[in-house]
Amino acid sequence: SQTIHQWPATLVQPVGSPLSLECTVEGTSNPNLYWYRQAAGRGLQLLFYSVGIGQISSEVPQNLSASRPQDRQFILSSKKLLLSDSGFYLCAWGSGTGELFFGEGSRLTVL
Amino acid sequence: GQQLNQSPQSMFIQEGEDVSMNCTSSSIFNTWLWYKQDPGEGPVLLIALYKAGELTSNGRLTAQFGITRKDSFLNISASIPSDVGIYFCAGGTSYGKLTFGQGTILTVHP
Numbered sequence: 001s002q003t004i005h006q007w008p009a010t011l012v013q014p015v016g017s018p019l020s021l022e023c024t025v026e027g028t029s030n031p032n033l034y035w036y037r038q039a040a041g042r043g044l045q046l047l048f049y050s051v052g053i054g055q056i057s058s059e060v061p062q063n064l065s066a067s068r069p070q071d072r073q074f075i076l077s078s079k080k081l082l083l084s085d086s087g088f089y090l091c092a093w094g095s096g097t098g099e100l101f102f103g104e105g106s107r108l109t110v111l
Numbered sequence: 112g113q114q115l116n117q118s119p120q121s122m123f124i125q126e127g128e129d130v131s132m133n134c135t136s137s138s139i140f141n142t143w144l145w146y147k148q149d150p151g152e153g154p155v156l157l158i159a160l161y162k163a164g165e166l167t168s169n170g171r172l173t174a175q176f177g178i179t180r181k182d183s184f185l186n187i188s189a190s191i192p193s194d195v196g197i198y199f200c201a202g203g204t205s206y207g208k209l210t211f212g213q214g215t216i217l218t219v220h221p
Binding site for chain 1: 152154210213214
């Protein structure tokens, strides 16, 4: 069966520091991968999606970037964090049928 | 961009009552999905709908894909305390991208 994991689960970082959140998927090949951000426990906003290695599409302009160095690995990064980057970040995978399956989430607090 | 209007924003009900929530959009979606999220966790898929007019059940949950492809509803029958959480609708387009509603916070009193 397919599983998705992301880490770290929680992160407290100072303003201006770098960020790296990692997500991996097991049990499937060539998945579509997504990064979403959720603010204050409400709606999810799509940040990036990838349909293959090295292929990244950005949905909103921001201080973050994404990379997909391997088929089942998706990384969310920032060179210098802003206070507004705080939130709950969710990685998800899909096979293109329309259903997305989410990881456990990573809570980022920027101080 | 596409937006989903999900209502109600919150519900406070007694155990055993039925629940209904819905989502509407000005845009057409290829798929409609309903998720439940517990605090501090990722959303879990409850029901996926693929055809306009489709009515699908999953235990006590029933959801429908609106005939215009611009809306969907979710019903929960005979609510129980573990139904507590945030419920999200999501509309799907190309590349499997989902647009999410703002969520319905459900509280169930025993």
